[in-house]
Structures are given as C-alpha cells and as structure tokens.
Amino acid sequence: MRDLQGKWALVTGASSGFGVDFSCLLAERGANLVLVARRLQPMEELAIELRRDFGVKVHVESIDLSSPGAGAQLKSRLDGLSIEVQLLINNAGYGMFGE
Numbered sequence: 001m002r003d004l005q006g007k008w009a010l011v012t013g014a015s016s017g018f019g020v021d022f023s024c025l026l027a028e029r030g031a032n033l034v035l036v037a038r039r040l041q042p043m044e045e046l047a048i049e050l051r052r053d054f055g056v057k058v059h060v061e062s063i064d065l066s067s068p069g070a071g072a073q074l075k076s077r078l079d080g081l082s083i084e085v086q087l088l089i090n091n092a093g094y095g096m097f098g099e
Contacts, residue, residue, distance in 0.1 A: 005030035010078075010085045012065060012092035015039040019091045020046055026089070032057040034083060036074065037092065038064050059083060065092050 009026045013019035015037035023033055027050040035043040040062035047058040061077060063070050078085065 003029055004087070006032065007086040008032045008034060008083055009087040009089065010034040010036060011089045012036045014046065014091070015042040017091075019089075022089045022091060023050060026087070027054040027056045027058075030054070030056065031087065032059075034059045034061060034078065034085060036061045036063060036065065038062060 004026060007030075009031040011019050011023050011026070011033060014023055014033075014035035016039075019035075019037065020042075023035060023046060027033060033047075033050060033056060035047060035058060037043055040060065043060045043062070047060050050056055050058050059078075059081065061074060063074055065071065065074070
C-alpha cells in the first residue's frame with residue numbers, strides 16, 4: 001500500500017530504534033522523509049538505504065531538539081527547502097523514572 005505517496009513525513013529520533021522502524025514503514029508506503037536526530041552518520045546510512053529500496057526522497061537534519069529554539073530552527077531550514085511536512089512521528093526524547 002502506497003497511501004502516503006509523495007507526502008513528507010518528519011521522524012524524530014531517526015538515528016536508531018523505533019525511529020528507524022517508523023522511517024522504513026513510511027518509506028514503504030511512499031512517503032518522502034525528513035530524518036531528525038542528533039547523530040548524523042546513522043541517519044545518512046539509513047537515507048541511502050531508503051532511497052535505494054523505496055525510491056523516496058530523504059532529507060537528513062542533525063539537530064538536538066532539546067536545545068532552545070531548535071524546533072523553530074528546523075522549521076526554518078525545511079521552509080528554505082520548500083519541504084512541507086504532512087505527518088510527524090515524534091519519537092525523540094528521553095524519560096525519567098523512579099520514586
């Protein structure tokens with residue numbers, strides 16, 4: 001099923017784990033991808049695979065979304081590239097647990 005054909009999806013936390021899994025599932029459905037995480041190299045490798053295997057466009061952004069203003073900076077970069085995101089998978093972050 002390629003129901004996302006040509007739409008842009010932004011995946012945060014795209015350098016490992018569920019971020020990679022979400023990216024693959026979206027690419028399989030024809031979505032172009034913006035991969036976002038702090039670690040650049042794993043995302044660049046993933047981008048090569050997704051382009052090759054699914055023929056989608058992939059843009060990689062290395063940014064620490066916990067930094068003040070990072071969201072606005074990312075939006076500005078994407079606007080400059082005329083990338084309009086239709087789907088967000090907000091997979092970045094960390095949790096704390098304890099008493």
